[in-house]
Amino acid sequence: AVNHKLWPEIEKVTMQQLHYARLGVGGAGGWQLFAEDGDMRMYRREEEADGLVVDPLKACHVVKGVTAREVCQIFFSPEYRSGWETTLEDMTIAETISNDTLVFLQTHKRIWPASQRDALFWSHIRSVPDDQDPDASDLWIVCNHSTEHPQYPPNSNKCVRVYLTVCIVCQTFVDPPKDPNKISRDDITCKITYCSVVNPGGWAPASVLRAVYKREYPKFLKRFTSFCIEQCKDKPILF
């Protein structure tokens, strides 16, 4: 994939998103907590781009019984997506760049009163050593970033094209630390940071979009993490 024309962008955006995900939500970042559910905390910043709501979102969650690699592989893999992405109406793999990089075209269910949306984005999965704690386990990241494709020009179907940058960054913790082949799923937790910026592409009332975000994002993350637990519970642990 390193010789693919998108590779420099994939590399840059993925590492930028990793850095952005690891920034805290305290301080002057302007993050406001807007949803809480158990260990899940959801923050947003109110931002508009030429009159459109593009509120950046950052969610932090801690999930027991799954590893960072398992969560990221489920988020990345097309075959699982219909099981957790409830707003998905259709999904096509527009291009297979490599085994860790795909280009998706997704049509999302219409969310009244906004018109139906689609998203065309590359999706890249990778593991990176934790530069802040070398003897910690690797971080896993999936980054999704809107892209163009000659076969799928925007607004060619009935949908308004959204422009998004999304990342999910995960890290596994084993507690209590023990001999690797004695670890059970009860000993592992996965710390998840999910970040998204979605430009809705076409006009939609700010109040409507903010209500949709407030309703859809907590549901989305809860459903995704429950799906991961369900998928992994009877399988050998993938570190």
Ligand SMILES: O=S(=O)(CCO)c1ccc(-c2ccc(C3CCCC3)c([C@H]3C[C@H]3c3ccccn3)c2)cc1
């Ligand atoms: O993390 S992913 O890459 C997972 C792969 O599917 C992802 C996540 C979210 C979206 C998306 C796309 C469109 C919308 C809006 C914009 C105007 C009308 C629809 C929203 C807003 C509404 C929020 C939302 C949040 C979560 C799920 C669905 N809906 C979100 C796309 C991809």
